[in-house]
Amino acid sequence: MAAPTPVIELRDVTKVYGHGEAEVCAMDGVNISIASGEFVAIMGPSGSGKSTAMNMIGCLDSPTSGEYLFNGVQVGKLTQDQHALLRRNYLGFVFQGFNLLARTSALENVELPMIYKGMPAAERRKRAREALAKVGLAGRESHDPSELSGGQQQRAAIARALVGDPQVILADEPTGNLDTKLSIEIMELLKKLNERDHITIVMVTHEEEMAAYAHRVIWMVDGKVESTGTPDEVFKRGKQSA
Amino acid sequence: MIWETVRLAIQAIFRNALRSILTVLGIVIGVAAVIAMVTVGQGSSDQVTADVEKLGTNVLMVLPGAGRMGPGNNSVSAALDLKDVEALIDQLSSVRTAAPYNQTTLNAVYGAEDARTSVAGTDTRFLDVVDWPIVQGRGFLPAEESSGRAVCIIGETVRQDLFGNTDPVGETLRLKNVSCEVIGLLEAKGASSFGTDQDDIVLIPIKAFQRRITGSADVSMIYVAAADNASTDRALVEIETLMRERRRIGDGEEDDFNVRDMKQLASMLTGITDVLTGLLSAVAAVSLLVGGIGIMNIMLVSVTERTREIGIRLAVGATGNQVLLQFLVEAIVLSMIGGVIGILLGLGLAAITSNIMAIPFSPAPSIVAIAFLFSAAVGVIFGYFPARRAARLDPIEALRHQ
Known part of the structure; x- marks a missing residue:
């Protein structure tokens, strides 16, 4: 029996920014394969290309060369609008800076992706409430982001990411702006979504404690994947070579 | 979807109430001026005709x-x-x-x-x-x-x-x-x-x-x-x-x-009033144009200010066209609100002026309709460029924008 098609597959992806002298190679022949239901942490020092990889997976950026297959479909051959549809229907984003709309209630923030799907208002409201309840923000629907704590804002952002029933949640340094206690809450939430709802999670982080929640760590250096394995394996190897 | 977009636009307009008021002021003044000019002009034309009829058209x-x-x-x-x-x-x-x-x-x-x-x-x-x-x-x-x-x-x-x-x-x-x-x-x-x-x-x-x-x-x-x-x-x-x-x-x-x-005399006299009305309306129309440029200016500022918001919208799956439509509708709604206020203000001014000048108050539905459509057109024309700019933002750059 053939192995199931990975959700995300980067094949020999290279990304070059700038031209001539200023040319920077952010990704250099990267091969990454992520199976459905995995919880993967992409790690590495700054400038290692982990954010570029994340943007690539999120269809926000396109490779200079190489291929990106999402559920076996070549993303590079899709149009701009199809990228938007892919993000809308299959992906959910969680950012370091939360990126909630200011002066907009938590409920309306969570409704946002469904507006673009053209879902009727009543249905939207119902699902947004459910998503907020799932992340433990029931009762705070009408609060503006400024009225929520950092942890609550990130929960609202996670609710927004999961409200569209995504296949994959992409989390870019989701705990970067939070203290340890709140970070652990957020990680527990992501872990629960992964285990209970089988949502594939790809997370960029530079904190080992957070990466430890993942099934697998992909360690990048200078635009290349240096090592991959369980968190324990990767961290042990890193310490030996240091 | 279009209603949703209009609702979003109205929300965005009220979120920045003061700025919205200042933005539509140009349109309001322009439309009010045109409406007042044309209505008062029509009134004095009617007055002349009535005078001549009083004198006897025969x-x-x-x-x-x-x-x-x-x-x-x-x-x-x-x-x-x-x-x-x-x-x-x-x-x-x-x-x-x-x-x-x-x-x-x-x-x-x-x-x-x-x-x-x-x-x-x-x-x-x-x-x-x-x-x-x-x-x-x-x-x-x-x-x-x-x-x-x-x-x-x-x-x-x-x-x-x-x-x-x-x-x-x-x-x-x-x-x-x-x-x-x-x-x-x-x-x-x-x-x-x-x-x-x-x-x-x-x-x-x-x-x-x-x-x-x-x-x-x-x-x-x-x-x-x-x-x-x-x-x-x-x-x-x-x-x-x-x-x-x-x-x-x-x-x-x-x-x-x-x-x-x-009859000759009447047509000569109304001819003079019509020319004057036309000239004054043309001057007023220039202020409409200036109002439109004001809208474009504010919409451009708005796009820059809301770059991050646009990035978020793109990330959660908005297509470029949806973002374009959102900003375009916002500009159109804004200028139509200005148009409606301007029409009411212009008719009010014309009513007062007609009263003072003792001429009939003759509001023409056609000019009201034209003013309304024109203000909507101002929204489309001057809103398109900023909206296109918003739609073409690179989501990564937009999200990084502080």
Whole structure:
């Protein structure tokens, strides 16, 4: 029996920014394969290309060369609008800076992706409430982001990411702006979504404690994947070579 | 989806209420100015038409002289006389009646009061031609007309200026050195469309005027009323033919008189108002354009300010077109709100101005519709560029934007 098609597959992806002298190679022949239901942490020092990889997976950026297959479909051959549809229907984003709309209630923030799907208002409201309840923000629907704590804002952002029933949640340094206690809450939430709802999670982080929640760590250096394995394996190897 | 977009746009507009108000101000002023100009212009046009109709659309005037202005018109033409008036009435079926009309300006004196006023020599038929009733006293008697007795009929303004609360009928006023008994008072007419006070007048029998004031038998103008069953055009042609005959003007020679009808006068006057209205509206339209540029400016600022928001929207799956539509609708809604406020404000201004100028308030639905559509078009035109800019933002850059 053939192995199931990975959700995300980067094949020999290279990304070059700038031209001539200023040319920077952010990704250099990267091969990454992520199976459905995995919880993967992409790690590495700054400038290692982990954010570029994340943007690539999120269809926000396109490779200079190489291929990106999402559920076996070549993303590079899709149009701009199809990228938007892919993000809308299959992906959910969680950012370091939360990126909630200011002066907009938590409920309306969570409704946002469904507006673009053209879902009727009543249905939207119902699902947004459910998503907020799932992340433990029931009762705070009408609060503006400024009225929520950092942890609550990130929960609202996670609710927004999961409200569209995504296949994959992409989390870019989701705990970067939070203290340890709140970070652990957020990680527990992501872990629960992964285990209970089988949502594939790809997370960029530079904190080992957070990466430890993942099934697998992909360690990048200078635009290349240096090592991959369980968190324990990767961290042990890193310490030996240091 | 479109309703959703409109709702989002209204939300965004109210979220930045002050800025939105300042943005639409340009459109509001532009639309209000155009609406007010056109409405007041239409009102004064209507006023002119109404004035002329009051005077009678079947009224024509015969004047000596070729009626051409400017250089080359130095011919001295023969005056008209009373026989011309009778000939017009007797010989032309298209003429119902006619009256001579000589006019000058004199001091009228009554007791200690004195006022400069218009004095016209005419006869009873004049009041018939221009349909001007006497509200008190009586008109000229045939005997008074044929003998040229010094009696007069006065207008409302003269009554106020000279007699105040005294009943004028039976009193005597003095014109130059002629003592005149007041026998009647004319109905108040108000200002003409030329702006002159039609009630500032003293009518005396034409013969009295000729003998005691000018000392000549000339008639300077003849008022003609066309017959009810005849068009003024036919009357005009007949009068011209008859007058050429009477004045022995050969074929190929130019008229040394001219006949004008009130319709011509009306169209000339409304023509002037229309040109003025057009010019002022054009100036007002420029401010609409400036208002549109104001909207574009604010929308561009808004796009820059909301770069991060746009990035978020793109990340959660908005297509470029959805973002474009959102910003475009925002600009259109904004300028349409401005348009509606401007229309209301403009109509309000026009109503007040019309009231002050004592002209009819004539709001035209067409100009209101045009102003509304124009403001929507301003939104589309000036909103498109900023919206396209928003739609083309690179999501990664946009998300990174602080």
